[in-house]
Amino acid sequence: KQEVTQIPAALSVPEGENLVLNCSFTDSAIYNLQWFRQDPGKGLTSLLLIQSSQREQTSGRLNASLDKSSGRSTLYIAASQPGDSATYLCAVGASGGSYIPTFGRGTSLIVHP
Amino acid sequence: GAVVSQHPSWVICKSGTSVKIECRSLDFQATTMFWYRQFPKQSLMLMATSNEGSKATYEQGVEKDKFLINHASLTLSTLTVTSAHPEDSSFYICSAPGASNTEAFFGQGTRLTVV
Numbered sequence: 534k535q536e537v538t539q540i541p542a543a544l545s546v547p548e549g550e551n552l553v554l555n556c557s558f559t560d561s562a563i564y565n566l567q568w569f570r571q572d573p574g575k576g577l578t579s580l581l582l583i584q585s586s587q588r589e590q591t592s593g594r595l596n597a598s599l600d601k602s603s604g605r606s607t608l609y610i611a612a613s614q615p616g617d618s619a620t621y622l623c624a625v626g627a628s629g630g631s632y633i634p635t636f637g638r639g640t641s642l643i644v645h646p
Numbered sequence: 647g648a649v650v651s652q653h654p655s656w657v658i659c660k661s662g663t664s665v666k667i668e669c670r671s672l673d674f675q676a677t678t679m680f681w682y683r684q685f686p687k688q689s690l691m692l693m694a695t696s697n698e699g700s701k702a703t704y705e706q707g708v709e710k711d712k713f714l715i716n717h718a719s720l721t722l723s724t725l726t727v728t729s730a731h732p733e734d735s736s737f738y739i740c741s742a743p744g745a746s747n748t749e750a751f752f753g754q755g756t757r758l759t760v761v
Contacts, residue, residue: 565748567750574757575754575755576739576754579749579751584748622689622690626748626750632743632747632748632749632750633695633750638688638689
């Protein structure tokens with residue numbers, strides 16, 4: 534059974550810092566990996582999707598890397614802003630069959646001015 | 647990307663009543679949809695897989711008679727929480743795989759509070 538772990542569980546930083554959020558998974562037979570953002574009481578916003586054949590994806594100040602063999606992904610946030618405050622979720626999609634992502638518990642990020 | 651719409655976004659109900667949550671794929675057809683539950687500071691846990699035209703598949707520990715799922719069309723799945731109790735209070739969210747079955751699209755979620 535796939536297990537997804539995210540470290541740290543919570544993070545509080547001053548505005549402007551560069552951040553690294555970590556995600557690890559136990560079964561490397563994945564199809565892809567998605568990073569989501571969740572604001573309090575809200576649904577999920579997809580940030581980046583990395584296919585298993587890819588090493589990284591970039592969108593604006595966000596960069597996600599994937600090391601499938603070691604079961605790890607990182608989300609790098611450059612020049613953090615208060616608006617980045619949210620919970621960041623990592624989800625791993627299994628290969629074969631219907632696409633059902635398995636989620637980590639998330640990293641709760643607070644960026645203070 | 648594909649859009650999944652979930653309604654209502656929040657609901658408060660009395661203990662013992664039933665609540666229906668709708669999940670619609672707006673611009674694509676979804677033969678399969680997934681229902682998750684999220685407790686505070688916890689991860690999203692898969693409750694059940696909704697299949698168009700057939701019975702839903704429930705994860706271990708999820709009561710199928712309490713959480714009724716109906717997938718009546720290729721664009722609509724509903725989750726009904728029957729005889730709701732305070733411990734059912736949670737954030738419920740649905741998702742559907744896109745046409746390529748390689749990415750998940752999520753609804754906005756429903757905050758259920760049972761008083």
